Amino acid sequence: MSQFLQISDVTKTFETPRGPYPAIQHCTLSVGQGEFVTLIGHSGCGKSTLLSIVAGLTHPTTGGVILDGKEVTSPGPDRGMVFQQHALLPWLSAHDNVLLAVEEVFPSLSRKDQKDRVMHFLDMVGLIEAAQKYPAELSGGMCQRVGIARALAMRPKVLLLDEPFGALDALTRGHLQDEVLRIWQKFGQTVLMVTHDVDEAILLSDRIALMTNGPGATIGEVVRVDLPRPRNRRVIVGMPAYHDLKVRILEFLYERYELVS
Numbered sequence: 001m002s003q004f005l006q007i008s009d010v011t012k013t014f015e016t017p018r019g020p021y022p023a024i025q026h027c028t029l030s031v032g033q034g035e036f037v038t039l040i041g042h043s044g045c046g047k048s049t050l051l052s053i054v055a056g057l058t059h060p061t062t063g064g065v066i067l068d069g070k071e072v073t074s075p076g077p078d079r080g081m082v083f084q085q086h087a088l089l090p091w092l093s094a095h096d097n098v099l100l101a102v103e104e105v106f107p108s109l110s111r112k113d114q115k116d117r118v119m120h121f122l123d124m125v126g127l128i129e130a131a132q133k134y135p136a137e138l139s140g141g142m143c144q145r146v147g148i149a150r151a152l153a154m155r156p157k158v159l160l161l162d163e164p165f166g167a168l169d170a171l172t173r174g175h176l177q178d179e180v181l182r183i184w185q186k187f188g189q190t191v192l193m194v195t196h197d198v199d200e201a202i203l204l205s206d207r208i209a210l211m212t213n214g215p216g217a218t219i220g221e222v223v224r225v226d227l228p229r230p231r232n233r234r235v236i237v238g239m240p241a242y243h244d245l246k247v248r249i250l251e252f253l254y255e256r257y258e259l260v261s
């Protein structure tokens with residue numbers, strides 16, 4: 001259970017024109033089935049690098065990742081990825097962007113079942129009305145919703161979110177956080193999310209992995225978020241446990257920040 005997703009001693013050194021750059025070192029983290037785990041750290045520390053190794057888009061220099069008993073060697077539909085900037089195809093409608101993924105993962109479904117599946121997941125993120133619109137006709141928040149619907153429609157074993165709300169205004173960001181929380185609660189979807197927002201991490205996560213700064217960034221501490229669920233942002237901010245957790249995380253990040261500045 002606790003080993004559903006296992007990141008073991010992962011190190012990544014990039015070859016650059018100025019020589020090798022050790023971005024992350026000895027990163028170890030396990031995520032249980034149905035668990036919501038967040039990676040938090042300063043910009044540039046190596047969060048995306050680690051997530052992209054879990055996605056199979058980047059190969060680790062040493063170490064490895066095992067998902068549900070299988071080593072990750074390449075991208076696959078068992079990992080649904082959502083990026084900070086949406087990765088929708090501009091020439092396809094919201095509906096067809098999701099359909100493309102559904103066709104690929106469920107080729108044997110009838111056309112009708114494929115389309116029903118698309119509408120089911122667009123409905124889940126509140127986008128039924130916008131199904132026939134193209135990405136250029138949608139707001140940033142709506143595009144992220146389509147990306148989330150597309151990732152979920154593939155029925156991934158783990159949802160990988162790389163700062164999915166980072167480019168959105170505060171209000172939209174809050175709505176989408178609530179939506180992800182609701183979907184996670186309903187489906188028991190395993191999630192590994194990257195963020196640099198402490199409040200977002202506390203609101204959503206079961207555990208938060210704190211990353212040190214690079215070069216050679218690693219997971220310094222993993223803290224458990226012992227706040228009752230379902231969580232309501234307005235209620236939890238008033239809890240002493242929320243405050244303590246926030247201080248602990250900020251102290252970790254701030255200390256690390258001072259080391260390099």
Ligand SMILES: Nc1ncnc2c1ncn2[C@@H]1O[C@H](COP(=O)(O)OP(=O)(O)O)[C@@H](O)[C@H]1O
Pocket residue numbers: 014015016021023041042043044045046047048049050214
């Ligand atoms: N393909 C690459 N080649 C060289 N350096 C890279 C590459 N990708 C990332 N890096 C470097 O690795 C470090 C971590 O990057 P990244 O994982 O994107 O950080 P974060 O997502 O935490 O902001 C940064 O210093 C970045 O410049």
Ligand SMILES: [Mg+2]
Pocket residue numbers: 044047048049
């Ligand atoms: Mg990043």
